[in-house]
Amino acid sequence: MGAHLQPLALRLLALTFPLVAKGFSDETLEKAAKSEGYCSRILRAQGTRREGYNEFSLRVEGDPEFYKPGNSYRVTLSAATPAYFRGFTLIALKEGKEGDKEEDHAGAFQIIDEEETQFMSNCPVAVTESTPRRRTRIQVFWTAPPTGTGCVILKASIVQKRIIYFQDEGSLTKKICEQDSASEGVTDKPILDCCACGTAKYRLTFYGNWSEKTHPKDFPRRTNHWSAIIGSSHSKNYILWEYGGYASEGVKQVAELGSPVKMEEEIRQQSDEVLTVIKAKAQWPAWQPLNVRAAPSAEFSVDRHRHLMSFLTMLGPSPDWNVGLSAEDLCTKDCGWVQRVVQDLIPWDAGTDSGVTYESPNKPTVPQEKIRPLTSLDHPQSPFYDPEGGSIKLVARVVIERIARKGEQCNIVPDNIDDIVADLAPEEKEEDDTPETCIYSNWSPWSACSSSTCEKGKRMRQRMLKAQLDLSVPCPDTQDFQPCMGPGCSDEDGSTCMMSDWITWSPCSVSCGMGTRSRERYVKQFPEDGSMCKVPTEETEKCVVNEECSPSSCLVTEWGEWDECSASCGMGMKKRHRMIKMTPADGSMCKAETTEAEKCMMPECHTIPCLLSPWSEWSDCSVTCGKGMRTRQRILKSAAELGDCNEELEQAEKCMLPECPIDCELTEWSQWSECNTSCGKGHMIRTRMIKIEPQFGGTACPETVQRTKCRLRKCLRGPGMEKRRWKEAREKRRSEQAKKNIDSEQYPVCRLKPWTAWTECSTFCGGGIQERYMMVKKRSKSTQFTSCKDKKELRACNVHPC
Numbered sequence: 018m019g020a021h022l023q024p025l026a027l028r029l030l031a032l033t034f035p036l037v038a039k040g041f042s043d044e045t046l047e048k049a050a051k052s053e054g055y056c057s058r059i060l061r062a063q064g065t066r067r068e069g070y071n072e073f074s075l076r077v078e079g080d081p082e083f084y085k086p087g088n089s090y091r092v093t094l095s096a097a098t099p100a101y102f103r104g105f106t107l108i109a110l111k112e113g114k115e116g117d118k119e120e121d122h123a124g125a126f127q128i129i130d131e132e133e134t135q136f137m138s139n140c141p142v143a144v145t146e147s148t149p150r151r152r153t154r155i156q157v158f159w160t161a162p163p164t165g166t167g168c169v170i171l172k173a174s175i176v177q178k179r180i181i182y183f184q185d186e187g188s189l190t191k192k193i194c195e196q197d198s199a200s201e202g203v204t205d206k207p208i209l210d211c212c213a214c215g216t217a218k219y220r221l222t223f224y225g226n227w228s229e230k231t232h233p234k235d236f237p238r239r240t241n242h243w244s245a246i247i248g249s250s251h252s253k254n255y256i257l258w259e260y261g262g263y264a265s266e267g268v269k270q271v272a273e274l275g276s277p278v279k280m281e282e283e284i285r286q287q288s289d290e291v292l293t294v295i296k297a298k299a300q301w302p303a304w305q306p307l308n309v310r311a312a313p314s315a316e317f318s319v320d321r322h323r324h325l326m327s328f329l330t331m332l333g334p335s336p337d338w339n340v341g342l343s344a345e346d347l348c349t350k351d352c353g354w355v356q357r358v359v360q361d362l363i364p365w366d367a368g369t370d371s372g373v374t375y376e377s378p379n380k381p382t383v384p385q386e387k388i389r390p391l392t393s394l395d396h397p398q399s400p401f402y403d404p405e406g407g408s409i410k411l412v413a414r415v416v417i418e419r420i421a422r423k424g425e426q427c428n429i430v431p432d433n434i435d436d437i438v439a440d441l442a443p444e445e446k447e448e449d450d451t452p453e454t455c456i457y458s459n460w461s462p463w464s465a466c467s468s469s470t471c472e473k474g475k476r477m478r479q480r481m482l483k484a485q486l487d488l489s490v491p492c493p494d495t496q497d498f499q500p501c502m503g504p505g506c507s508d509e510d511g512s513t514c515m516m517s518d519w520i521t522w523s524p525c526s527v528s529c530g531m532g533t534r535s536r537e538r539y540v541k542q543f544p545e546d547g548s549m550c551k552v553p554t555e556e557t558e559k560c561v562v563n564e565e566c567s568p569s570s571c572l573v574t575e576w577g578e579w580d581e582c583s584a585s586c587g588m589g590m591k592k593r594h595r596m597i598k599m600t601p602a603d604g605s606m607c608k609a610e611t612t613e614a615e616k617c618m619m620p621e622c623h624t625i626p627c628l629l630s631p632w633s634e635w636s637d638c639s640v641t642c643g644k645g646m647r648t649r650q651r652i653l654k655s656a657a658e659l660g661d662c663n664e665e666l667e668q669a670e671k672c673m674l675p676e677c678p679i680d681c682e683l684t685e686w687s688q689w690s691e692c693n694t695s696c697g698k699g700h701m702i703r704t705r706m707i708k709i710e711p712q713f714g715g716t717a718c719p720e721t722v723q724r725t726k727c728r729l730r731k732c733l734r735g736p737g738m739e740k741r742r743w744k745e746a747r748e749k750r751r752s753e754q755a756k757k758n759i760d761s762e763q764y765p766v767c768r769l770k771p772w773t774a775w776t777e778c779s780t781f782c783g784g785g786i787q788e789r790y791m792m793v794k795k796r797s798k799s800t801q802f803t804s805c806k807d808k809k810e811l812r813a814c815n816v817h818p819c
Contacts, residue, residue: 683718
């Protein structure tokens with residue numbers, strides 16, 4: 018290697034080594050170099066050591082704690098702005114080894130960019146810079162060693178004006194251990210038993226950071242949203258989801274559809290392992306300023322047995338992408354409860370759909386794959402793709418804050434004064450996130466629970482929007498829902514009776530005037546503590562049929578159930594009906610109404626977005642060869658009465674298939690030439706020229722020269738005659754040559770250069786074009802040779818689908 022290419026790390030190391038190895042003589046150094054090798058000198062060389070020196074970092078993509086033998090990992094050495102480095106050294110050692118021997122080194126590095134990195138000439142297992150210059154980042158691949166190697170230490174040294182090197186700590190050293198085959202692919206996060214006492218109450222707040230500004234590539238402007246948050250506080254015996262595990266049906270429905278229903282059902286089936294179900298509203302659109310819309314939040318509790326918290330929410334639209342936390346432990350080692358947790362989130366793939374873009378058509382993954390974090394190298398069409406393999410920009414942040422502690426606590430030392438206040442005053446204060454520009458009426462009282470049994474139901478309250486002072490600031494919903502259960506039911510009541518739904522009301526006891534009607538239900542499951550059910554199984558109420566019982570009144574049936582509301586959003590109408598059982602006895606007309614209508618209020622229309630299905634696959638190209646068009650469609654999923662949706666439902670684009678075959682084209686045959694002899698047997702020829710060469714599999718050119726026999730008078734024998742004939746033939750050839758020379762002077766020949774090489778394809782996939790040219794070398798000045806022009810050929814390339 019030339020002196021100008023000698024790595025800076027080596028040159029500085031040679032200068033630094035005597036200073037570091039203080040007290041060593043030249044003879045000692047020479048012996049050390051021979052016995053231990055240059056690799057060990059690299060490891061022992063150090064410059065000035067600076068504690069907390071975090072301008073430089075060594076990172077393995079994905080930040081894994083464990084490696085899988087034989088797998089390759091991208092290793093990045095970087096400097097934070099405005100820092101930089103000129104040279105570096107990167108090496109991988111088995112834990113506890115000094116690097117004196119070849120077997121001390123683990124795995125193998127692979128060069129990505131030869132202009133940036135190379136293997137050290139004196140230590141081939143180490144990587145260094147190719148040329149000394151300012152740089153802020155380098156990358157290499159590292160292939161993990163075989164099974165049985167154990168833990169590996171990746172070490173880096175940085176060269177600026179001196180070597181900055183961290184021996185076994187700091188940001189330039191990374192320890193990564195071999196993955197146990199028994200737990201391969203599963204999140205290895207040991208969960209300890211909790212020793213805390215009492216319970217703690219927390220508030221989860223979700224801050225979305227996914228927007229067109231932060232993630233501009235293919236951002237879905239109209240349909241972007243976060244699905245409803247679903248999760249729970251639970252024990253270590255129940256895992257909602259985890260990296261390396263398989264998605265349950267509930268996780269799959271959240272990931273693909275944004276529906277939390279099945280997930281909540283699965284959580285509630287684990288009643289002994291779950292303390293609180295965590296739920297928060299969906300967000301349409303995905304991001305709005307906090308002064309316009311408050312971040313969604315939910316409260317939950319934990320205890321010694323159920324001290325973990327997990328949740329997830331879908332990033333929509335997407336194939337099966339989510340964010341969330343898995344088994345976040347809120348119990349501390351000193352038997353207390355965590356005060357605050359802040360986690361930045363990147364999206365992960367549920368392994369159930371193989372789409373690569375936000376709006377990819379459904380493409381089930383068969384067989385199902387394991388849950389894994391998305392990376393920037395997954396697919397070139399991915400919205401998170403980065404050819405340099407950089408980290409994915411964060412899409413959300415979750416903050417978990419302790420708001421109260423209840424019961425006797427093991428760790429009685431409060432964290433701060435706010436914590437003392439929270440523990441003394443755990444009463445909840447209902448938050449009001451209504452913008453000041455939205456003027457509402459007071460909330461109505463809560464309605465009756467939709468469930469009259471101990472099954473979960475909902476109750477509702479309403480308010481009216483009186484004024485919207487700023488139309489640019491959206492106003493929250495006018496309806497509010499809350500989970501509830503039937504009378505006498507409680508989540509924490511051990512004497513709970515599980516009841517059936519109420520049976521339909523009986524007919525009214527009278528056919529005219531006021532009477533009574535009743536309905537019944539039965540016990541589905543008696544209390545676990547063996548007590549008697551105190552929940553009523555029969556219910557009676559008054560009923561009125563045919564208020565006027567005179568001879569002129571008609572008898573009618575009871576009112577039927579209300580029809581569905583006529584509108585899917587906003588204000589609508591609903592109706593109910595009854596029938597005439599008997600006309601008036603005096604023969605008069607029946608004046609009783611048989612139809613009744615009233616207004617009904619559905620969710621505000623402006624809160625329902627313009628919902629569209631994903632784009633279909635592109636159609637086949639409109640032609641079988643050459644240039645054509647292809648189309649794709651999507652359908653409107655939201656109801657038509659919500660108003661016009663201005664989003665395009667069909668797209669068209671050009672497509673390129675292999676060029677259409679071009680057949681050979683020829684001129685007409687020329688006249689036959691003269692016989693090539695002046696006597697006896699000979700031959701004549703005629704020719705034709707190629708006008709268009711065959712291309713792209715077209716018909717090949719047929720013959721362009723034809724020959725036929727000719728016979729003239731017999732040749733006279735004798736030397737004089739032969740000599741005269743030979744002389745005539747010579748004179749004829751000279752005459753023809755002279756004529757050609759004259760023509761050449763008057764009409765110079767058109768000369769062309771050879772064909773150039775084909776250009777690069779215009780696209781990477783879906784059909785592109787390549788070109789090549791034949792340029793005129795010598796152009797005729799005569800107007801009779803205007804056809805002497807540059808030539809150009811086209812052909813199709815990269816016709817495989819994208």
